[in-house]
Amino acid sequence: MDSTTTPEDHWQRFRAARDSSLADDHGWLSLTSFQWLPAETAALDLVPGLWSADSHAATITARAADSLTDLTSALPVDGAIDAVLDDEESLSWVAYGGEDRHRVVVELARRSGRYAVRTRDSGAPTLAAFTGVPTFPYRRDLVVEGRVEEFPEPRDERIRTAHPEVSGVHRSVGEVTFRLPGAPQEWRLRAAREESGGLGLTFHDGTNGSTTAEWRKVTTSRPGPDGVVLIDFNRAVNYPSAFTPFGTCPAPVAGNVVTAPVEAGEKRPQGEHSDAG
Secondary structure, eight states: OOTTOOHHHHHHHHHHHHHHHHTSTTSGGGEEEEEEOOSSOBOOSSSOSEEEEOSSOEEEEEOGGGOOEETTTTEEOOEEEEEOOOTTOEEEEEEEOSTTSOSEEEEEEEETTEEEEEEEETTOHHHHTOOOOOBOOOOGGGEEEEEEEEEEEEEEEEEEBSSTTOEEEEEEEEEEEEEOTTOOSEEEEEEEEOTTSSEEEEEEETTBTTTBOSOEEEEOOOOOTTSEEEEEGGGOEEOGGGTOTTOOOBOOOTTOEEOSOOOOSBOOOTTOSSSOO
């Protein structure tokens, strides 16, 4: 950081990148449906063709007149195509609509051992109305130091998700302890390893259900040799399920609760679909 760049400047750049990502044509704000695939071949709402799935694969059967494009081959779908995913995987499978036949992308997902599709429409009202995520003002005092106590081996813990029919697993690699300014107690949260090398903390706090969604996530810095991490709560973000009812986002591990209000980071989205996170 040079002498003219402040931590708040870096946060503003983070916010601009975050809002830009959410405004992507087929990002989380473009979701318009979530549908489980049936065992017997059948039509679905919003999407052309006939759809089905068994425990192994998902299948689309369509005619050229349905104007579906297979995104894995860039060819029109004329007949039957299959796809196989592992649990928790997703695939941008086919597209349709618009002059370029790509206005709507159909995402195939496998959750809790079942196949589902979600439609991502670049013309979705949620996306068209988006002007940015509301946030608390930047607070330097809510950039705090923590310490990670790693487990000898990762622990897989069952969790609920934003979708009542989808269960989840949190792979906890340790616990992060920290204090907040003005609060005497220490908090201890289970953490997951992020691709960045930092630790992901999914948590409830005292603002949930009023100024914020039901839960949020913050990613720490990469732990130092002594286990010290930096937690910048100004970078606490909503999961996609705070913006759309079609998310299957993981809830916090039981006990990942900060009873004090963490008045930093993203607030409840404007026009939020429900009180669920």
